[in-house]
Ligand SMILES: Nc1ncnc2c1ncn2[C@@H]1O[C@H](COP(=O)(O)OP(=O)(O)OP(=O)(O)O)[C@@H](O)[C@H]1O
């Protein structure tokens with residue numbers, strides 16, 4: 585697309601995350617500052633296909649920087665997986681003269697944006713908005729810090745009661761394919777075990793570690809489990825905290841275990857200061873990027889500098905988990 589970008593759309597897609605509103609605000613206000621027309625697109629890609637969008641003003645994003653969720657709503661739009669759906673979407677963008685798109689979402693949303701840009705030449709910019717922090721090319725994703733803090737506050741409370749009763753608690757945090765919330769909240773709460781989809785920890789390993797701790801009269805145990813953790817990856821139906829508890833109870837008769845599943849409270853609530861800051865910074869740079877002709881990239885922050893990763897790479901590569909973290913968990917929980 586060779587015409588200069590002058591009318592842009594902004595949407596949120598996939599799971600919502602605290603900080604999405606702050607990013608929408610930054611995109612809208614930066615766009616208007618540079619003389620662009622900015623359209624808010626409702627419910628992710630569904631809003632493009634259904635032509636459900638409206639022109640935004642600076643006032644339409646007032647009083648939202650502190651609010652969780654997304655004023656544009658979000659969706660997982662099945663139609664967009666098919667070329668037919670994307671064709672419809674392109675026709676609506678063309679009809680309205682929208683010639684640039686800012687997509688706030690996770691890896692799936694960026695795959696959609698990549699396809700739209702490749703098939704129809706619409707310049708797209710991705711802003712990493714997911715509590716899962718599973719995107720390559722950025723140290724931060726919107727909502728991760730808030731979600732991890734929500735998990736930490738809840739686990740601290742569970743620790744109080746676990747300690748009073750000398751109990752083993754298994755706490756499930758979000759992360760269908762990613763263990764970052766488990767890793768960060770587990771380390772921050774002094775958990776004895778952290779189980780994540782990325783690391784193959786067997787039930788035998790947990791049992792032998794529990795027996796070892798029992799010998800040392802360590803009575804309280806906190807096990808943090810990412811929802812996507814599988815004790816046996818060849819059996820993907822068995823996953824998450826309830827299954828871990830069942831397997832442990834089967835093997836360690838008489839052990840009193842309690843399970844807490846934190847669930848969607850991790851996705852809501854006011855964004856933390858960090859999430860508001862990175863959302864504002866990424867939103868501003870997303871618009872600058874479109875204006876400078878740096879298209880089809882994900883805006884990220886690496887080592888406190890802006891970093892632009894081609895969407896194609898952002899969706900293909902995986903963020904690597906620092907290897908020292910697992911040693912830290914083992915040594916500090918001893
Ligand atoms: N392969 C794909 N082709 C076209 N569109 C896609 C593709 N993958 C995802 N999308 C679009 O992006 C939407 C969001 O994707 P997905 O549900 O994977 O969430 P996400 O963006 O990865 O966020 P999160 O994982 O944080 O919830 C999908 O509902 C679909 O509309």
Ligand SMILES: O=P(O)(O)OC[C@H]1O[C@](O)(CO)[C@@H](O)[C@@H]1O
Nearest residue numbers: 598599600714715716758759760
């Ligand atoms: O309940 P939903 O919207 O299907 O999404 C759940 C998934 O979304 C995420 O929270 C990411 O947004 C994952 O960690 C989780 O598995």
Ligand SMILES: [Mg+2]
Nearest residue numbers: 598690691692
């Ligand atoms: Mg995803």
